[in-house]
Amino acid sequence: MASNKKSADNCQSKSSTCKLVCYAIILLFMAFQIKQVKKTTGIIDDIGKNIRNEVCENYQDEHPSEKHYGIKDLESIFNVKYAPKTVSENDFIENLLNKLNVTESERYQQDAYEYERRNNQYGPLIERGYDDDKRFYIKLSSKEVGYGLFANVDILPNSIIGVYHGTLTQVKAGYTNTDYAWDYGTFPNPENPEENVEICIDGRTYGTWLRFVNHKVDAEANCYAMYVPFNNRWYIVYMTRKFIPRGSELFISYGDNYWTARAETHNFEAEPEKAYASE
Known part of the structure; x- marks a missing residue:
């Protein structure tokens, strides 16, 4: 009986460890995704800014005044x-x-x-x-x-x-x-x-x-x-x-x-x- 109880405890311990590892992996993945979203947003903002600047420059070139x-x-x-x-x-x-x-x-x-x-x-x-x-x-x-x-x-x-x-x-x-x-x-x-x-x-x-x-x-x-x-x-x-x-x-x-x-x-x-x- 003692051996069976010890085996069950080990299984529960391993299960808890697996859950923690899974949670950690999920959190890391979410953090990575958030970072990628921010990076993509920054790139989009930069592209938008560059497009706006180019449009303004083109307009000013076409309208010297x-x-x-x-x-x-x-x-x-x-x-x-x-x-x-x-x-x-x-x-x-x-x-x-x-x-x-x-x-x-x-x-x-x-x-x-x-x-x-x-x-x-x-x-x-x-x-x-x-x-x-x-x-x-x-x-x-x-x-x-x-x-x-x-x-x-x-x-x-x-x-x-x-x-x-x-x-x-x-x-x-x-x-x-x-x-x-x-x-x-x-x-x-x-x-x-x-x-x-x-x-x-x-x-x-x-x-x-x-x-x-x-x-x-x-x-x-x-x-x-x-x-x-x-x-x-x-x-x-x-x-x-x-x-x-x-x-x-x-x-x-x-x-x-x-x-x-x-x-x-x-x-x-x-x-x-x-x-x-x-x-």
Whole structure:
């Protein structure tokens, strides 16, 4: 009897082991199947994404006005070298600005509290930069206007669009030969106290895609520009003033007299704080 009982126990033990092995095999098979399904789904998604991209590219090739460009296309398509920071045109300008203290300037003293706030809030963002910003693309706005900057995503009000970088250039004889200039400031000439040095930020051939933001009168513009002091230099920061839906063009006011000045001289320097009534 003892021998029969022991044999039965062994059979039950072997049966339990077999069940566990079967369960383990089933679980492994299910895990393998799930992995294969995920892999197949990923492949299908990749194929779908590639097809969508190819369709978009083909459509844009067939409709040049709808072709999108990014930062990487600035130099190859528009002959504009990307500007990760603002640089001086020459040593004269660099040395002049290095000797100045922006906190002592007339502009800063007009509202020291506000400019200190801007320095604290936007300074770190200026330092971080916007080199890999996927929120925008360049596209033909119209044959009359040329290219413009468009939103690739929905953009909320009071969002930073970026920093208008370029070349700090001395304005000759009261004007500059570019439509891409923002006023930086006017300073006494250290080499001739009877003269002033007028400097602008020129984004014509060295700049960012903010140079493609077109002009609209203040009431219709969905962005605005403002001066921000940081590291003893002035920067021009673009901000949204209202919600901008995906696919919409960005506009900024260069000032009410922009078109008049442009028509008369084809030369103009915009001034952020004078381009709109209030922020």
